[in-house]
Amino acid sequence: MTTAGLHRPAPGSFPETAATRRRRAAAGWRRTRLYLVSRRVPTALVLLAGLGALLWAALRWRWNIAGGAAARQFIPLTVEAGAAALIAVTTYGPFGEPERAAGRWLPVLRLAAAVALTGIAFGLLAAGAAAAHISAAGAAPAGLPGGTLLRNLGGMAGVGLLSAVALGGAFGWAGPMAYLVVTEAALAHGSVTPWVWPTRPPYDRGAAVCAGLVITAGLVLITVRGPREPGGDPGPA
Amino acid sequence: MTAATSAPARPRAPRVTRALPLGAWRLLRVELRRNAMPWMLPLVAALFWFDSYRPSTQTEPLYVVRTFWNMGQGHTIVDFAPFGAAVAAWMGSRDGRRGLADLVTTAARPRWVAQLATWAATAIWAVAAYLLFVGLMFAMYARQGVTGTPPWWWVAVGAAAVTALTAAGFAVGAFWPSRFAAPAAAFGAILVLLMSSQTGFHHGDGWAMILPTNSNGSFQNDSGISYPWLPDLPIARIMFLAGITAAVLGLTGLPARAGGPGLRRAAAAVVAAGLALAGTGVGLVSTARLTAEGMAIPALHDAADDAPIAYTPACGRAAGVPVCLNPAYGRWLPAITGALAPVLAEVAGLPGAPARAAQAATTYTGSSIEGGPPALSDGGPPQAAALAGQPPVLRLYLGMLNMPGPCGFCDGPVGGTQFAGQLRLLFAHAFVGAGSSPGSPVQQVVQATLLRGAGIPFAAQPRLMGSTDNFPSPSSKSALGPVFAAAGRLAALPAAARHAWLAAHLAALRAGRLTLRDLP
Numbered sequence: 001m002t003t004a005g006l007h008r009p010a011p012g013s014f015p016e017t018a019a020t021r022r023r024r025a026a027a028g029w030r031r032t033r034l035y036l037v038s039r040r041v042p043t044a045l046v047l048l049a050g051l052g053a054l055l056w057a058a059l060r061w062r063w064n065i066a067g068g069a070a071a072r073q074f075i076p077l078t079v080e081a082g083a084a085a086l087i088a089v090t091t092y093g094p095f096g097e098p099e100r101a102a103g104r105w106l107p108v109l110r111l112a113a114a115v116a117l118t119g120i121a122f123g124l125l126a127a128g129a130a131a132a133h134i135s136a137a138g139a140a141p142a143g144l145p146g147g148t149l150l151r152n153l154g155g156m157a158g159v160g161l162l163s164a165v166a167l168g169g170a171f172g173w174a175g176p177m178a179y180l181v182v183t184e185a186a187l188a189h190g191s192v193t194p195w196v197w198p199t200r201p202p203y204d205r206g207a208a209v210c211a212g213l214v215i216t217a218g219l220v221l222i223t224v225r226g227p228r229e230p231g232g233d234p235g236p237a
Numbered sequence: 238m239t240a241a242t243s244a245p246a247r248p249r250a251p252r253v254t255r256a257l258p259l260g261a262w263r264l265l266r267v268e269l270r271r272n273a274m275p276w277m278l279p280l281v282a283a284l285f286w287f288d289s290y291r292p293s294t295q296t297e298p299l300y301v302v303r304t305f306w307n308m309g310q311g312h313t314i315v316d317f318a319p320f321g322a323a324v325a326a327w328m329g330s331r332d333g334r335r336g337l338a339d340l341v342t343t344a345a346r347p348r349w350v351a352q353l354a355t356w357a358a359t360a361i362w363a364v365a366a367y368l369l370f371v372g373l374m375f376a377m378y379a380r381q382g383v384t385g386t387p388p389w390w391w392v393a394v395g396a397a398a399v400t401a402l403t404a405a406g407f408a409v410g411a412f413w414p415s416r417f418a419a420p421a422a423a424f425g426a427i428l429v430l431l432m433s434s435q436t437g438f439h440h441g442d443g444w445a446m447i448l449p450t451n452s453n454g455s456f457q458n459d460s461g462i463s464y465p466w467l468p469d470l471p472i473a474r475i476m477f478l479a480g481i482t483a484a485v486l487g488l489t490g491l492p493a494r495a496g497g498p499g500l501r502r503a504a505a506a507v508v509a510a511g512l513a514l515a516g517t518g519v520g521l522v523s524t525a526r527l528t529a530e531g532m533a534i535p536a537l538h539d540a541a542d543d544a545p546i547a548y549t550p551a552c553g554r555a556a557g558v559p560v561c562l563n564p565a566y567g568r569w570l571p572a573i574t575g576a577l578a579p580v581l582a583e584v585a586g587l588p589g590a591p592a593r594a595a596q597a598a599t600t601y602t603g604s605s606i607e608g609g610p611p612a613l614s615d616g617g618p619p620q621a622a623a624l625a626g627q628p629p630v631l632r633l634y635l636g637m638l639n640m641p642g643p644c645g646f647c648d649g650p651v652g653g654t655q656f657a658g659q660l661r662l663l664f665a666h667a668f669v670g671a672g673s674s675p676g677s678p679v680q681q682v683v684q685a686t687l688l689r690g691a692g693i694p695f696a697a698q699p700r701l702m703g704s705t706d707n708f709p710s711p712s713s714k715s716a717l718g719p720v721f722a723a724a725g726r727l728a729a730l731p732a733a734a735r736h737a738w739l740a741a742h743l744a745a746l747r748a749g750r751l752t753l754r755d756l757p
Contacts, residue, residue: 040415040416040417043415043417044417047417047421071435071438074431074435075428078424078427078428078431081424081427082420082424085420085423085424086417086420088420089416089417089419089420092416167276170327170416170419171273171276171277171327171419173323173419173420173423174277174280174320174323174423177319177320177323177420177423177424177427178280178283178284178320180427181284181288181315181316181319181427182284182287182288184315184431185287185288185292185312189292
């Protein structure tokens, strides 16, 4: 017995031609595009770009008011929480059961969209912070190191994804906003638990681990379970 | 057939039996039942506990101190309003998101009226929950024995702020029926409130006093203890917030689909009235001035609010001298009599020694405003102890001090020994007549000697002066130099000789006429 025969197509099946592959790629692209449109990802991208511009303006013209840590960080943190809220809300889907029943690629699309949007949000906010530093000829504070931004944004996006799993995609914004209030209170009172990672200094290992755990948990749960849907358990996607 | 039945039917005017027609009540009831706000309340409750209640329990059990963070700096509003605004945006965008806008436009009831019912249901949930949570917090305070009067006017400001932000959020949702309306409303509300907090820290007068989270001129000292909370600023803020509420709700009635021309004209009038009300509020706070009892607005001020709160004092004795306090401070009476007893014993029998000690109302000085001199002081920092009257009475302005126990705005709890040392220092400083200045060298010598006699060694005194709020410390950071050398010599005298010297020279000492050479 040899394996030569395995290269032959099974009796009755059609060989995969270039045209078939093209059709599959087109179907995949169409599926992805429809998924993104149904989740209002284009609108989210526009709003994320707006948040990047807001961060640029806030750092460029020093909107931050002098004071303690809560005062110094509140605009960057609010922008990061806003971006995380947008990412969480994009998990909301209008189709419910029919989509879950028919779409076997849904978990992959949810994971890919969440990761891509978090990456894009990081890029836009980092660009806003860097542009402010450059356009002020270094006069604007470079107070938003990339590592800190990634940690804070990533962790908050994780909080948003978790709240989408718990509350539903439409209310996924509640997690990051609540986390922002908690963070501001912790900064005002000098609390430094790593679970409130923005209170920790840049490159703090404990804070990075906690933020990493939260984004990982958020991605896993949003991939496997999807956002909670009104009227009952979402069930497996 | 009777005449009655053959009489022509006469249309009867409908009797008005309720303020709102039955249909409107039913609509409101349906909206209340199907509102998303109750689902958000557990999260808000957790935030309220974490951000508003928990930090306040680490402070002195006086309402003015307990509520400084959560009511004065508006954290109860920060915990509530963004979520209220976001849910209102979600509810306001409902018809648009579901593609029902055309359908509801053709319904019997005008669209604006239906929208107002949706907003009202959201606002009722949010404000009712706000009042419930604040009420529970105050009940907990009462159970913990917190004294003073709760700042009820500021509770009303909070409720007005929650209402205004739900209205603003609702307008966002009504004009932008998107799933992103809710996070955008929450983001906007939180940005506005935190900006308001940060701006409020630095502005003690002018337009910024309208900001609902600006605590300047409102939460100092003995408000609600010795004198009532002034309602002027809260009334102006409520006017402003009510104006904002009316204006943004009126805006939702302006589009063509909102209703007929009459209704839209009414909506335009509501917008104009709201803007006028908000503008009046801003104008009124611009005329606010800091008085001894807080921010007063001449056009709103009622002289009856200046009357002190009557009370039966809580009294004790220190070295035979009666010491009377406001009952709100009664829990600290043993600590105060214990602290004053050694220094009062030292000066007993001297012609200028106090015949009694009594708490006096601490007035507003504006000293909490960063970057500016105290607005009402006479130059130097106000002192928490002063001698006045004939026979002399020791007046204690305890509102200026951090009392023993938990202290939320210090580095840590205030210990009994630390407090006693501060009170003895303040008494000795007042006794030598140094006022708001560090005092003449001889006054400093006598102050140091009195403190040493009360059990505070010279070496510990510079540190004690540095740690006492508002104390006009001399430049020396150590117990060295001619002042402490002279104090050592004075302290080495027998008590009777020291007493006799003080009796002979007290008037000259207080007048600042003595030099170090005049000391024995």
